[in-house]
Amino acid sequence: MSSNVVTFTPDSHLRDPGTKHVPGESGVWVLIFGDMLIFSVFFITYALHRGDDVDLYRRSQTHLNQAFGILMTFLMLSGSWFVANAVQAARAQRRALSAKLFRCGFACGLFFGIIKFFEYSGKVRHGITPSTNNFFMYYYLFTGIHLLHVVVGMVVIAVLSSYVQKGTVDARKIRNIESGALFWHVVDLLWIVLFALFYIAV
């Protein structure tokens, strides 16, 4: 493990297509696949219960604001774009740019949270709560647990934006930055599935 770190240079995998580079460290993938496993259980549970009462779910889905959903998807994807570019900038030793891009990713997360707040509060004002029906129970809980992930991801990104500026970017630092960025991409990926499940009525 430690010998890998010594021979690894930030962009070695880009120059030599023959060597495969696993982003981040292997350990962080335990968390990522584990988290995706739990969310898969969420999604399968939802799909099975939806099958029991498709009409109710379809009717309930029309109450969700698709414009909000699309805007939040846009913010998640933009956030990932900023974070991916921040990692590239860090690899190229452009530390100030990298920090700036991380902060842009953070802003995407912040706007996402603000929209979610308005979305939830609008629903509650219309008397739609988790106890309204099963669809809204899943909607509030799954998007709520996802929102918790967004907050954790924002903390990670905020830490990275100052971490990348402290001293030169060596292989170890790249590994840590990649690990943190990966978590953000998972948050994005999970949202894409949530968006498809809840907002796109079929």
Add this chain to the structure above:
Amino acid sequence: MENAKFNARSQLICVWCGILCPIFLFTGLWPAMGFIPPLNPAASAAEIAAIFQNNTNGIRLGTIFIMLAGAFYAPFTAVIAAQMRRIEDGPTPVLTYAQLAAGAASCLLFIIPALAWTDAAFRPDRPAEITQAFNDLAWIFVVMPFVLAEVQNICFGAVIISDRRQNPLFPRWLGFFNFWIALSFIPGGLTTFFKTGPFAYNGLLAFWVPAGTFGPWFIVICVYLIKAIRRQDAERA
């Protein structure tokens, strides 16, 4: 030298307590009490009372096992703290302390539900609603207080990842594994809103997913604790 040997042995005994803990918990819950799968929170008070009337002594016996599981959790928490302390070796090992404090409190998450169930089985012929209330209290104590596990797992994981030595005491993935376990417990915290569905205290996400990650967590942690203790012993020799 003799003392060091003795310490390694005490630590290994603590690890074995960590293996006995889930075994005693499971023995109490399943063969003795018949509480796997969990009781249904949507069941009527009369149905719950009937369960406590029909298996009164089985439930009483099971609660003793669960109480013992709670006792075994204390040394297990202590040996985790001792090994964390080797990594977090400054004058202020706060994450080690936080893990120890949360683990100490977690012992009560075995003992309190056991006593609530025992209370329900203590006078099984009283009004059904009282039995139901104590049964609900016990299940909610089992499923809902995920927060203590969060503190334990996040502190342990953070310390593992912060290990800067050439050959870390625990593999780094074990740190991330701890974070994942912490995540898997979150849905239980929402059980207060539900009597049916996946978030109810007999539900897939509130009970079965955490139950499914809790068992493997003990095994994996125990294996790596034993490795760390053996290494400590070898380093001292």
